[in-house]
Amino acid sequence: MGVSKEKWHRFTLLEQLGNIGSEVGRAAKWQGKDENSFWGASKRALELFDLTQEDKRWKNRRRELDRARE
Numbered sequence: 001m002g003v004s005k006e007k008w009h010r011f012t013l014l015e016q017l018g019n020i021g022s023e024v025g026r027a028a029k030w031q032g033k034d035e036n037s038f039w040g041a042s043k044r045a046l047e048l049f050d051l052t053q054e055d056k057r058w059k060n061r062r063r064e065l066d067r068a069r070e
Contacts, residue, residue, distance in 0.1 A: 002044075008051045013061070016052045024068055 008016065008041035023045035047070040052058065057067060 005051055009055050013058055020048045023048060
């Protein structure tokens with residue numbers, strides 16, 4: 001993974017979600033075209049979601065984050 005947990009937890013929620021959205025966009029771009037790129041971007045998006053869910057600052061938004069990750 002390209003970002004450390006400590007660095008990720010310095011980002012605001014909007015920055016975190018923006019980065020996740022970028023990976024989801026990349027996955028959508030590669031879906032049906034390049035399987036390795038698709039799965040790489042999908043995996044990164046899920047890893048970033050996991051880091052966001054672990055961020056204690058967003059504990060009151062956990063349900064929303066869980067639903068978005070689904």
